[in-house]
Amino acid sequence: MNLQNPHQQRERRSIRSSRDADRARSAVRTGDSAEPTKHGEAMRERLDALAGDAPVLRVDRLIAGYGSKETVSGVDLRLGRGQLLCLLGPNGAGKSTILHAIFGLADIRGGRVEVGGRNVTRLGPNAKLREAGIACVLQGSSLFPDMTVERNLWLGGYLMRDRADARQAAERIFERYPWLASRRNDPARALASGERRLLELARALVMQPRLLLIDEPSMGLGAAFSDRIFEMLHDLRDRDELSILMVEQNAKRALALADIGCVVACGEIAMVGTGAELLGDPAVGRLFLGG
Numbered sequence: 185m186n187l188q189n190p191h192q193q194r195e196r197r198s199i200r201s202s203r204d205a206d207r208a209r210s211a212v213r214t215g216d217s218a219e220p221t222k223h224g225e226a227m228r229e230r231l232d233a234l235a236g237d238a239p240v241l242r243v244d245r246l247i248a249g250y251g252s253k254e255t256v257s258g259v260d261l262r263l264g265r266g267q268l269l270c271l272l273g274p275n276g277a278g279k280s281t282i283l284h285a286i287f288g289l290a291d292i293r294g295g296r297v298e299v300g301g302r303n304v305t306r307l308g309p310n311a312k313l314r315e316a317g318i319a320c321v322l323q324g325s326s327l328f329p330d331m332t333v334e335r336n337l338w339l340g341g342y343l344m345r346d347r348a349d350a351r352q353a354a355e356r357i358f359e360r361y362p363w364l365a366s367r368r369n370d371p372a373r374a375l376a377s378g379e380r381r382l383l384e385l386a387r388a389l390v391m392q393p394r395l396l397l398i399d400e401p402s403m404g405l406g407a408a409f410s411d412r413i414f415e416m417l418h419d420l421r422d423r424d425e426l427s428i429l430m431v432e433q434n435a436k437r438a439l440a441l442a443d444i445g446c447v448v449a450c451g452e453i454a455m456v457g458t459g460a461e462l463l464g465d466p467a468v469g470r471l472f473l474g475g
């Protein structure tokens with residue numbers, strides 16, 4: 185079952201065969217044997233090469249924070265269609281703030297955010313979702329525990345003008361994830377914590393985003409549900425060519441999946457490479473992989 189309507193599927197097929205996507209993939213593949221890149225201009229060039237000519241997400245010199253506190257200081261990011269970029273870094277490094285700023289939840293003081301070539305820097309979260317196709321799954325549960333699974337899923341389409349469209353979009357999600365359909369009349373609180381996380385991710389798909397921001401998807405979950413989350417993300421990237429920007433503590437697992445990895449330290453990008461490069465880097469191993 186595909187998430188998208190026939191028109192979008194046709195559009196997606198033509199994009200799938202586009203040279204941009206091919207170039208992005210080959211840039212990722214050819215980078216696998218190299219070292220991660222660690223210095224300013226070189227990191228930007230590396231990101232450009234990894235994401236291809238027409239990145240879905242382009243972030244230039246982003247400066248952001250909360251109120252007077254600046255926690256992100258000049259971050260550059262690129263993400264191509266159907267790619268997954270993983271941000272890793274120590275607690276308090278600014279990873280969540282980067283996601284919040286891109287989605288319009290943190291204050292942006294400088295820099296630029298482009299999605300699909302459009303400047304969306306100053307759009308608020310509703311416009312980001314409706315007009316720019318950016319969906320965001322934040323850290324911590326955002327479900328309504330007493331509402332049914334079905335109603336929680338409908339809420340993913342709260343910005344759609346017609347309620348019937350939201351319900352139709354939710355049905356497409358139910359068709360794709362039968363386990364979710366089998367729980368549709370249960371209150372969200374009756375789901376296991378891992379199932380709630382999967383429902384949050386499913387709800388973010390109702391608006392058929394082109395870019396998904398997701399913060400710590402496997403946090404607090406056991407191995408079985410972590411596997412299901414990573415499988416779902418893998419499938420969305422590869423089958424739907426969704427672009428995914430993820431923050432994740434399980435660095436080994438995340439880098440194994442990621443096309444691009446970025447280490448964030450003190451509000452800046454400190455290292456860029458393919459997931460495989462970062463996995464093989466001794467400093468990353470020492471800091472994040474327990475090796």
Ligand SMILES: Nc1ncnc2c1ncn2[C@@H]1O[C@H](COP(=O)(O)OP(=O)(O)OP(=O)(O)O)[C@@H](O)[C@H]1O
Nearest residue numbers: 250253255273274275276277278279280281282431
């Ligand atoms: N809502 C907020 N208001 C003010 N400061 C905040 C807020 N959220 C985070 N901060 C501060 O911003 C800095 C960066 O926090 P952020 O949550 O982005 O880090 P992180 O890399 O996601 O950390 P973690 O791995 O713990 O989730 C920290 O110093 C944090 O205390």
Ligand SMILES: [Mg+2]
Nearest residue numbers: 279280281323
């Ligand atoms: Mg965080």
